[in-house]
Amino acid sequence: MSGHSQFHNIMFRKGAQDAKRAKIFAKIAREITVATKIGGADASSNPRLRAALAMGRENNMPKDNIERAIAKASGPDGETNYDDVRYEGYGPGGVAVIVESLTDNRNRTASDIRSIFSKFGGNLGEQGSVAFSFDRKGHLIYNKSIGDFEKVFEFAIEVNADNAEEFDDCIEIISSVEAFSAIREKFIAKFGDPIESGLTWIPQNYLSLSEDTKNSVMKMIDLLEDNDDVQKVYTNME
Numbered sequence: 001m002s003g004h005s006q007f008h009n010i011m012f013r014k015g016a017q018d019a020k021r022a023k024i025f026a027k028i029a030r031e032i033t034v035a036t037k038i039g040g041a042d043a044s045s046n047p048r049l050r051a052a053l054a055m056g057r058e059n060n061m062p063k064d065n066i067e068r069a070i071a072k073a074s075g076p077d078g079e080t081n082y083d084d085v086r087y088e089g090y091g092p093g094g095v096a097v098i099v100e101s102l103t104d105n106r107n108r109t110a111s112d113i114r115s116i117f118s119k120f121g122g123n124l125g126e127q128g129s130v131a132f133s134f135d136r137k138g139h140l141i142y143n144k145s146i147g148d149f150e151k152v153f154e155f156a157i158e159v160n161a162d163n164a165e166e167f168d169d170c171i172e173i174i175s176s177v178e179a180f181s182a183i184r185e186k187f188i189a190k191f192g193d194p195i196e197s198g199l200t201w202i203p204q205n206y207l208s209l210s211e212d213t214k215n216s217v218m219k220m221i222d223l224l225e226d227n228d229d230v231q232k233v234y235t236n237m238e
Helices: 002-039 047-058 063-074 106-119 149-158 180-191 211-226
Strands: 083-092 096-103 123-125 135-145 163-166 168-174 197-201 230-235
Touching: 002 047, 002 063, 002 096, 002 230, 047 063, 047 135, 047 168, 047 180, 047 197, 083 106, 096 106, 106 123, 106 211, 135 180, 149 163, 149 168, 149 180, 168 180, 211 230
Parallel strands: none
Antiparallel strands: 083 096, 083 123, 096 230, 135 168, 135 197, 163 168
């Protein structure tokens, strides 16, 4: 019996992982479609598309999915318009939350997100209600395999990035929004495509929360990220 239940658990886990991968692919596909629609299908002259394709590669997204997403921007489905919409509010323990979405139905997305916030005792505010406590920055994320952190850091300073930081599994380069495109080009020329690149929200101050509250925030983030229309979630949780 235990053998069977173990097998069931493995299959369930695999099912859950497959579902998660499908979600990730769907979000990347949406970003590819929007990037193509805005800047054209030529990745060499479309940095947003290039960043989305790099994310697809990093997540082993099948080539068919990528080609379909590009075709969707110019094909008969091209009428599907996705809007970049940002939602802001406060979650458990007063944590500030920014949710970036790409949606083809603003009403549906707003009501989905509002209900997730209220489920955790949070509330959705006006646009700008929490963004003022974050800085808008450009960022690049690379695998540590690109080389020695000291060299990456020196290069970051040389090309006028704000900072480079080393984490357990990656290196992040932060820049001003204005300098971001130029810095990204220089990094790509030297180190190849990043795992992720784009504009991000960095909290000016971090909020320290109890374990219980932290767990609630994590659950809330999971639910938000599970929503098909949500692309990214940012908080000021420590």
